[in-house]
Amino acid sequence: MKRTGILFFPAFDWSLGDFHPEREERLLYTQEQLFEEGVLDLPQIKQFSPCVASIHQVLRAQALLPNPRVHADTLDAHLIAAGSAILLGEARVRGDIANGFVLARPPGHHSGGTVWGNRGFCTINNEAVLVNHLRARLGVKKIAIIDTDVHHGDGTQDIFYHDPNVLFISLHQDGRTLYPGTGFVNEKGGPNAWEQTLNIPLPPGTGDEGYHYVLENWVLPRLQAFAPDLIINSAGQDNHFTDPLASMNLTAGGYGRITELLQPDLAVLEGGYSIEGALPYVNLAILLALAGEDYHHVREPQKLDRPVLSLATIKPYIEALKKQHQTIKPSFTIRKKAFFPTGNWIYSPHSVYYDTEGFQENRHDYVRQCNHCAGTVYIESDRSPHKSILVRIPFQACPECEQAGYDLWDHLLHHSDDCISGLLQNQLQDKFSVWHRKEGLTLF
Numbered sequence: 001m002k003r004t005g006i007l008f009f010p011a012f013d014w015s016l017g018d019f020h021p022e023r024e025e026r027l028l029y030t031q032e033q034l035f036e037e038g039v040l041d042l043p044q045i046k047q048f049s050p051c052v053a054s055i056h057q058v059l060r061a062q063a064l065l066p067n068p069r070v071h072a073d074t075l076d077a078h079l080i081a082a083g084s085a086i087l088l089g090e091a092r093v094r095g096d097i098a099n100g101f102v103l104a105r106p107p108g109h110h111s112g113g114t115v116w117g118n119r120g121f122c123t124i125n126n127e128a129v130l131v132n133h134l135r136a137r138l139g140v141k142k143i144a145i146i147d148t149d150v151h152h153g154d155g156t157q158d159i160f161y162h163d164p165n166v167l168f169i170s171l172h173q174d175g176r177t178l179y180p181g182t183g184f185v186n187e188k189g190g191p192n193a194w195e196q197t198l199n200i201p202l203p204p205g206t207g208d209e210g211y212h213y214v215l216e217n218w219v220l221p222r223l224q225a226f227a228p229d230l231i232i233n234s235a236g237q238d239n240h241f242t243d244p245l246a247s248m249n250l251t252a253g254g255y256g257r258i259t260e261l262l263q264p265d266l267a268v269l270e271g272g273y274s275i276e277g278a279l280p281y282v283n284l285a286i287l288l289a290l291a292g293e294d295y296h297h298v299r300e301p302q303k304l305d306r307p308v309l310s311l312a313t314i315k316p317y318i319e320a321l322k323k324q325h326q327t328i329k330p331s332f333t334i335r336k337k338a339f340f341p342t343g344n345w346i347y348s349p350h351s352v353y354y355d356t357e358g359f360q361e362n363r364h365d366y367v368r369q370c371n372h373c374a375g376t377v378y379i380e381s382d383r384s385p386h387k388s389i390l391v392r393i394p395f396q397a398c399p400e401c402e403q404a405g406y407d408l409w410d411h412l413l414h415h416s417d418d419c420i421s422g423l424l425q426n427q428l429q430d431k432f433s434v435w436h437r438k439e440g441l442t443l444f
């Protein structure tokens with residue numbers, strides 16, 4: 001029998017405020033609905049208990065700045081959400097289950113490669129921590145992440161932007177009309193991972209038909225061409241027509257069909273803030289689709305009374321977007337600092353706004369151009385008045401890139417003039433060193 005794993009972690013003691021959409025009871029109604037429908041009694045459903053991720057596991061994907069200790073008091077729920085994703089992912093890779101659904105909160109996809117705090121309700125990127133764990137410990141090589149949350153998965157994109165072995169696809173409401181304001185077709189990946197990021201911004205009002213059209217005619221062919229060992233769905237339920245934060249018009253049944261089309265090995269819950277009107281039904285439809293059961297009878301109580309873009313309208317829009325995407329060619333800025341090791345270094349600056357606490361991070365990213373590996377990454381991250389450095393030696397780094405990483409780290413340790421801290425993220429050797437001006441070196 002093909003088993004479907006399910007793991008609940010509602011985090012009843014964590015919220016961003018009593019009236020915040022990301023609050024304690026977000027998964028309560030889902031839990032009740034699944035019980036009521038008797039889904040948990042289906043013979044193929046296997047329940048798992050939550051599990052805690054370690055800081056070591058987080059540092060494989062993300063730099064907690066200025067150092068991990070600063071975040072210690074606020075991470076409990078986040079570490080359990082990430083640990084739960086790891087647990088179910090391991091079960092999938094080991095063959096204990098055919099697929100699974102991680103119904104945990106807090107969400108994670110707005111949390112990027114450098115983390116100074118919470119943004120878009122996210123501090124730890126659950127899928128990214130999972131993906132890098134499976135690569136480091138279970139030898140999985142090629143992974144695709146399909147983000148179907150209504151918001152652009154900017155954090156996940158940031159973490160894997162230079163990684164040729166991770167295909168990241170995000171479908172979301174157009175960033176000109178919704179947080180976080182990114183995710184356009186020209187964001188296609190770094191020089192060593194060109195075309196391994198695919199963003200499909202959709203117009204507000206896109207409904208089931210339009211969404212399924214995009215999946216069948218753009219996402220699935222791209223996915224098949226990549227031929228991943230594992231498919232992970234960042235399953236945000238905020239495309240639903242009752243969601244208070246966004247303006248898409250998907251139904252619970254529409255979500256069931258998305259799951260059926262994508263055939264993910266693992267679905268990991270992201271957003272979704274229509275707590276009573278959508279989440280119980282969308283999550284039920286997804287779980288039934290994963291379990292190979294009929295989901296067509298799942299109906300949300302409210303009727304869809306918002307105008308939905310017809311397929312006749314959306315089809316030419318998507319085809320034009322696809323053409324625009326194809327015309328965008330790689331264009332990178334070569335720039336290096338005086339102390340950089342040999343090679344071409346590609347420079348890209350950008351800023352990240354942390355909406356939860358209201359501050360800005362300024363990033364200066366450099367990646368070593370390489371035909372043999374993902375390339376060493378050097379990031380200067382400024383959160384005024386502090387500056388931290390991330391040096392990443394990627395999985396399967398070639399000898400030159402590995403050495404470049406050690407040289408950069410060595411330079412930081414001896415010339416740390418204006419920095420408060422740094423992280424050597426050595427994915428190749430699975431070792432993570434944190435240097436902090438006051439606390440010295442710590443190994444994770």
Ligand SMILES: [Zn+2]
Nearest residue numbers: 149151236271
């Ligand atoms: Zn969302």
Ligand SMILES: [Zn+2]
Nearest residue numbers: 370373398401
């Ligand atoms: Zn290399």
